Amino acid sequence: MKTRSIILATAMFLEFAFLIYCIFQKSNRVPLGYICAFLSFVLLLCTGWLLLFPKVPLIATTGSYDISEENAFYKDTTRIETYANDGSYRELPVTFWYPKKQEENQKYPLILFSHGSFGVKESNLTLYRELVSHGYIVVSIDHTYQCFSTKLSEGKTVRVSGEFMKEIASEDSQKKPEESLLHFKKWMSIRMGDINFVLNTIIDNVLKNNEELDVYKYIDTSQIGLIGHSLGGSTVLGVGRQxxxxxxxxxxxxxxxxxxxxxxxxxxxxxxxxxxxxALLNIYSDASWKNLRNWKQYEENARFLDMESETIQNVYLEGIGHFSLTDFSLPSPFLTMLFDGGHTKNNPQETLIEINEICLSFLNKFMKSE
Incomplete structure (x- = not known):
């Protein structure tokens, strides 16, 4: 993958240089020269697209279950939307992935996933599919206005909030801890409220035998697990304690x-x-591992490193960065490498497969007694 990126990046550089030559070379200011410049520009765009978004097939699952999918929209009439000024209630698009061929009266554990800042509910689809193939039901939330983009029940497309982006950009726990704490409390209040509302809604629909969604028939509400990445990880850590x-x-x-x-x-x-x-599993990459004892906001994580036990586990995946913990590394390994600040060194597919194995083993142990 790195060799491919280097070749495409080199090709883009040469194509860009040729485009500049075509534009500024006086002898090229004829119809044929303009055509040459246009074609070199199109070639530059195509090469750039191949570099940023290579076509990658889905990683094959290892379990025996095929996968079904259902979407829903949950509107919380007890909360007014924080990032909108129209007085609307907070609405959360969710997607369920669940075993396609169910055994009669079979129930499956429920796993709720929370994405990171600017993520989307499909951010870790590789992990969802693997869990479902082994007999889990996964529901993932679009945290409205904190996700990159989502579509609400009435068809309205909602992008990430500018206010939220400014909050993230200004956050500096090392220099401005008081301001950071205000942001943390705001984000946790919104997101933990989202998760509690979604879980309570699902449990209520299961208990009432609601047939609006087929998946409700197969959810075991006595076995619930939580997974989250980045800000979503902070959220599930809070809900798990609550x-x-x-x-x-x-x-x-x-x-x-x-x-x-x-x-x-x-x-x-x-x-x-x-x-x-x-039961708790923390997974880290090169982006944070060496700084857990230095960054103020990670002090509790460092404490849990010293509390390793059967139920408190910590895993460090070397050779990857923060965004490599999501599926973003599949459609765009080059951008992932840039966003990860050069931490990404391992093959994206191999990394995601390793994450699948670690998470599945942990959940089987504490949710299926395997």
């Missing part, structure tokens, strides 16, 4: 933002010190 019906939590590189109670006189965060109430 609810008593969560069997397991997996965080893909995220600080315990919901555990921050205050800031002391030295500018350090004051974290919740109580034991974590359920």
């Amino acid at each position: 609810r008593n019906d969560i069997a397991a939590v997996i965080s893909l590189e995220a600080p315990f933002l919901a555990d921050i109670n205050d800031v002391d006189e030295k500018g350090n965060f004051i974290f919740e010190q109580a034991d974590y109430p359920t």
Whole structure:
């Protein structure tokens, strides 16, 4: 993949140089010269598209179940949308992935996924599909206005909020911990509210035998797990401490933002010190691993490194960056490498397969007693 990116990047550089030559060379200012410049521009665009978005097939699942998919829109009439000024209620598009061929009266554990900042509910589709193939049901949320783009029930397309983007851009826990804490509390309130609302809605529909969605018939509400990436990971860590019906939590590189109670006189965060109430797996990349004991917002993560046990586990995946923990590395390995600051060194497919194996093993142990 790296060789392919180098070849395409080199081709783009040569095509760009030729385009500039065609534009500024006086002898080319004739119809044939303009055609040459136009064709070189089109070639540059095509090469750029191949570089940024190579066509990659879905990673094959290893389980025995085929996969079905259903969409829903959940509107929370108890909350007014934070990032809109029209007084509308907060609406959350969700997608379920579940085993296609169900055995009679068979119930499957439910896994809820929360994406990172600017992500989308399909951000870790490779992981969802693998879990479903082994007998899990996965539901993923588009956190409206905090995801890159989503479409609401009435067909309205909603992009990421400019206000939220400014909040993310201004966040500096090292220099402005008090301001960061305000942002953390706001984000956790919104996102934890989203997850609690979605889980409660699903549980209510299952208990009422709601037939609006086929998937409701197969959900085992006594076995619920949570997975999240980045800001979504922080959210599920908070919900896992808050609810008593969560069997397991997996965080893909995220600080315990919901555990921050205050800031002391030295500018350090004051974290919740109580034991974590359920099985927990933290997965890290090169983006954070060496800084867990240095970054203020990751102090709780460093504490959990020293509490390794059967139910508290930490995994470090070397040779990858933060965005390599998502499927973004499949359609655009070059952009992933740029966003990861050069941390990405491993093959994207191999990395995602390894994440699948780690997560599946952990969930099987604590949700299926395997």
